[in-house]
Amino acid sequence: MKKITYLISVAAVVAVFSSCRGGDDFTESIFDTSVPVLDETKATYPFDKWLYENFLVPYNVDVKYRFDLSASDMNFQLTPADYNRSQLLAHFIRYLFYDVYTKYAGDDFMKQYGPRIFHFIGSSGFSPTTGTEVLGTASGGVKITLYKINEMKPYSEGVTYTGEDVNTLNENYFHTMHHEFSHILHQTKTYPITFGQVTSGSYDPINWHDRDSVWTHQNGYVTHYASSASFEDFVETLSCIITDTDHRWMNRIINAASMGVRQGDKEDILVLIDSLEINLNDPSGHWNNFTLYEESEYSDETGEYVPTKRYVLDEHRLLGSAYQVVNKEATAYVAQYKYKAYRKFTSFKNDFLPWVEISTKDDLTGINSLMKKLDIATKWYTENWGLYAFTLRREVRGRQNAINDYLKEIDIYELK
Amino acid sequence: MMKKDIKIVTMGVALFAAMFAGCTHFEEEDLFSESPALRIEHNAEKLQGILLDAPQGWVIQYHTGDGVAVFEGFNLFARFEKGGKVTIAGDHRFLRDGNAGKYTEAASLYELVREDGLVLAFNTWNDVLTPFVDPVAYWAAPNNLLKDGEGMQGDQNLVVMSMKENEIILRGERYDAEVRMVKCDRDWQTYISDTKAMKERITNKMINSYYITAGNDTLYCVGLRNGRYRISDRVDNPLKSDSLSCCFTPEGFRNEKVDTIAGHPFHEFKLNEEGSALVNEDGSVRINAMWDRYIVNTRTAIWNFDQDKLTEEQKGLLVQINTELKAFNSAYSFAEIGLGRSSGNGAVKGLVVTFYSNTSKTKTNTAGLSLTTACPLYGQMQISYLGDEMTDKNLETLNKTSNIEAVVRQFAATLSGTYNMVPDDNFLPTGCELHAIGGGNNYVLKQP
Numbered sequence: 086m087k088k089i090t091y092l093i094s095v096a097a098v099v100a101v102f103s104s105c106r107g108g109d110d111f112t113e114s115i116f117d118t119s120v121p122v123l124d125e126t127k128a129t130y131p132f133d134k135w136l137y138e139n140f141l142v143p144y145n146v147d148v149k150y151r152f153d154l155s156a157s158d159m160n161f162q163l164t165p166a167d168y169n170r171s172q173l174l175a176h177f178i179r180y181l182f183y184d185v186y187t188k189y190a191g192d193d194f195m196k197q198y199g200p201r202i203f204h205f206i207g208s209s210g211f212s213p214t215t216g217t218e219v220l221g222t223a224s225g226g227v228k229i230t231l232y233k234i235n236e237m238k239p240y241s242e243g244v245t246y247t248g249e250d251v252n253t254l255n256e257n258y259f260h261t262m263h264h265e266f267s268h269i270l271h272q273t274k275t276y277p278i279t280f281g282q283v284t285s286g287s288y289d290p291i292n293w294h295d296r297d298s299v300w301t302h303q304n305g306y307v308t309h310y311a312s313s314a315s316f317e318d319f320v321e322t323l324s325c326i327i328t329d330t331d332h333r334w335m336n337r338i339i340n341a342a343s344m345g346v347r348q349g350d351k352e353d354i355l356v357l358i359d360s361l362e363i364n365l366n367d368p369s370g371h372w373n374n375f376t377l378y379e380e381s382e383y384s385d386e387t388g389e390y391v392p393t394k395r396y397v398l399d400e401h402r403l404l405g406s407a408y409q410v411v412n413k414e415a416t417a418y419v420a421q422y423k424y425k426a427y428r429k430f431t432s433f434k435n436d437f438l439p440w441v442e443i444s445t446k447d448d449l450t451g452i453n454s455l456m457k458k459l460d461i462a463t464k465w466y467t468e469n470w471g472l473y474a475f476t477l478r479r480e481v482r483g484r485q486n487a488i489n490d491y492l493k494e495i496d497i498y499e500l501k
Numbered sequence: 502m503m504k505k506d507i508k509i510v511t512m513g514v515a516l517f518a519a520m521f522a523g524c525t526h527f528e529e530e531d532l533f534s535e536s537p538a539l540r541i542e543h544n545a546e547k548l549q550g551i552l553l554d555a556p557q558g559w560v561i562q563y564h565t566g567d568g569v570a571v572f573e574g575f576n577l578f579a580r581f582e583k584g585g586k587v588t589i590a591g592d593h594r595f596l597r598d599g600n601a602g603k604y605t606e607a608a609s610l611y612e613l614v615r616e617d618g619l620v621l622a623f624n625t626w627n628d629v630l631t632p633f634v635d636p637v638a639y640w641a642a643p644n645n646l647l648k649d650g651e652g653m654q655g656d657q658n659l660v661v662m663s664m665k666e667n668e669i670i671l672r673g674e675r676y677d678a679e680v681r682m683v684k685c686d687r688d689w690q691t692y693i694s695d696t697k698a699m700k701e702r703i704t705n706k707m708i709n710s711y712y713i714t715a716g717n718d719t720l721y722c723v724g725l726r727n728g729r730y731r732i733s734d735r736v737d738n739p740l741k742s743d744s745l746s747c748c749f750t751p752e753g754f755r756n757e758k759v760d761t762i763a764g765h766p767f768h769e770f771k772l773n774e775e776g777s778a779l780v781n782e783d784g785s786v787r788i789n790a791m792w793d794r795y796i797v798n799t800r801t802a803i804w805n806f807d808q809d810k811l812t813e814e815q816k817g818l819l820v821q822i823n824t825e826l827k828a829f830n831s832a833y834s835f836a837e838i839g840l841g842r843s844s845g846n847g848a849v850k851g852l853v854v855t856f857y858s859n860t861s862k863t864k865t866n867t868a869g870l871s872l873t874t875a876c877p878l879y880g881q882m883q884i885s886y887l888g889d890e891m892t893d894k895n896l897e898t899l900n901k902t903s904n905i906e907a908v909v910r911q912f913a914a915t916l917s918g919t920y921n922m923v924p925d926d927n928f929l930p931t932g933c934e935l936h937a938i939g940g941g942n943n944y945v946l947k948q949p
Binding site: 126127128129130150151152153154155159161162163164165166167168171207208209211212235499500501 | 584585610612614620623626631635650651657658
């Protein structure tokens with residue numbers, strides 16, 4: 086009962102606090118953390134104590150690892166998170182999120198701007214109508230809901246996290262968290278209107294999910310979801326800098342540049358790659374051994390395959406090859422797309438970039454727009470928050486590389 | 502206008518009655534003595550006490566869905582601890598990680614949530630319970646039965662509808678399925694094996710259809726063995742049918758929700774003392790397996806006549822059949838005669854002669870004569886022989902160099918009549934007495 090009262094009071098204080106953010110000088114925790122909220126008789130006491138000491142006291146954050154139906158999205162059928170995985174994720178959030186921001190923005194930063202509640206959900210939020218899958222939501226800068234917790238690799242004695250496991254962490258949770266947290270930041274200090282003007286004609290809040298990754302990159306977006314609205318584009322851009330792998334970034338750059346660049350873009354691309362700390366000379370990097378394919382699409386009017394006038398990478402070719410449409414005569418299914426190998430590249434820097442055309446077309450967006458938006462977003466980040474997105478990327482990647490050492494240090498508890 | 506007034510008055514009376522009925526289980530002094538919040542708090546304390554006071558834990562009769570049953574009911578087991586830990590066990594077919602159908606225990610957390618009412622929430626993942634709730638991607642939904650991201654439409658948040666010392670009735674907060682918890686009276690594995698034994702006793706793969714009789718009404722159900730059965734107004738080509746889920750118990754089975762048939766309770770059924778039928782709480786509804794149709798319409802087994810119970814005339818005919826067989830082939834000899842389906846080309850359903858086809862009597866074959874058998878009333882067999890029924894190829898072949906067909910036809914003629922059947926088991930008979938209605942010889946049928 087005491088705990089309930091306490092949480093209610095936290096909510097009330099948060100409500101008051103959120104209306105007067107900015108300019109205050111905080112020292113220790115802004116809330117009264119002396120109220121006892123721990124019950125030693127609980128089966129979860131050791132973990133609750135850890136949460137108390139690592140989230141509630143320093144950041145006034147309530148990590149709700151118990152499923153709360155009334156606080157969840159009733160549009161989705163959802164499951165609770167697994168206890169073991171919840172503990173592991175809480176540790177990772179501390180290690181890969183709070184400690185990172187605190188290191189570069191100071192002790193008060195996350196106390197002031199960090200979310201107040203995390204709610205862990207075991208499953209995805211499947212939307213049967215759109216076929217989309219919700220991975221995370223943020224409510225008014227107060228609560229971040231993370232889904233799909235039960236797909237994490239669970240903790241066991243001696244467990245090791247592979248690069249693939251870390252990628253899954255980024256894709257399912259940390260990309261979402263940086264995304265949602267960036268919303269909190271831009272809702273506190275508005276981002277420049279010029280950001281949304283770069284690709285202002287092509288945002289689509291309704292049908293963004295129908296766009297494929299090649300389209301989004303070639304039209305100047307980091308992800309599909311970024312093309313839904315400028316504020317989503319803004320936070321996706323920042324989150325991708327911090328969490329996306331070299332592989333994804335290079336795919337993005339190759340896709341976005343393949344249709345042509347503006348004068349000076351090639352030099353800027355190299356600067357961007359350097360900022361992302363991608364080793365262009367890495368012989369195992371796919372960017373030094375890839376093929377571009379010319380794509381054509383079946384026309385049900387003519388029965389012929391018509392060029393879409395875009396080059397795609399092998400990963401997209403494999404996806405696109407699976408689509409089928411009814412043929413012109415309506416007698417059978419045929420492949421919607423066909424792909425023809427156009428050119429093989431053995432080096433990004435010495436082969437691909439020289440091949441890329443310098444274009445003067447008015448409607449060219451692609452890498453040029455992408456880099457303009459990256460520039461606006463990272464400058465805003467630095468000027469308003471003193472944070473360097475690429476530094477955060479380096480810090481996060483360093484920690485991820487050491488994640489197996491970190492796993493040896495943590496305690497995951499069984500239920501008592 | 503008049504109609505509208507009547508409707509409003511009727512609704513008002515109904516509302517008042519509903520409010521009153523909803524309160525009747527409270528003592529008078531409880532009605533207004535506590536605030537709703539305090540009442541929920543006290544109910545939570547009471548429920549916590551009941552949950553913990555179960556030395557052998559609880560049986561959870563768990564159901565999913567929000568209407569027509571898609572899945573069967575599941576027996577789960579739970580032991581609640583004071584610190585919020587619950588251990589849930591089960592052996593259902595949706596257990597994951599290679600554990601489908603294997604007894605599995607899993608620990609997780611529970612909480613008594615105070616909302617508008619009291620909610621028993623299982624609020625961390627549990628390997629035994631939560632697969633029923635998991636939406637999974639629609640393409641991976643169990644059996645692809647629900648293709649909309651809703652998984653099996655199970656609930657982990659269960660609204661407490663009523664509680665007694667030994668029984669808690671809950672309802673899924675999202676999908677509304679009823680879940681019942683009863684204190685377990687034996688260890689869980691024993692409950693599972695006892696329940697399985699009962700299920701095997703009252704259901705089998707051969708007979709999965711039943712008569713439901715309530716007074717003068719008879720309904721039919723198919724598929725009880727699956728734990729999800731169809732209830733209908735007719736055996737064949739029903740005009741109306743409904744799908745219900747049930748949980749098997751050590752005594753019988755129990756449907757998900759309280760229901761009635763012709764005003765009689767249709768909810769929980771137990772095997773009666775004679776082991777002949779399943780009966781409801783007050784004995785007014787009986788469920789009988791369709792053993793009579795199983796015998797009459799048998800498609801595989803041959804129900805042989807006990808030759809000692811035949812008439813002298815019939816015994817004499819069997820001697821003649823043996824003679825005719827030897828006339829065809831000296832190595833052949835008579836073995837059995839019965840009702841069923843013959844084998845070989847042009848197989849017929851009717852009277853079947855089984856004969857040895859070698860002198861060492863290690864090989865058998867059959868010859869058949871079509872007979873019309875029917876089930877005019879529950880437990881009755883009608884045998885009709887008109888004289889022009891067809892034979893199968895084997896009997897036709899034997900008859901080429903013998904006179905066996907005529908003898909078999911004489912035997913068939915002696916069987917015509919209607920009989921009351923008395924099975925040796927009412928759920929899966931292996932033998933049956935035929936008592937001639939209106940006089941005549943009685944017979945005994947047995948499966949080989």
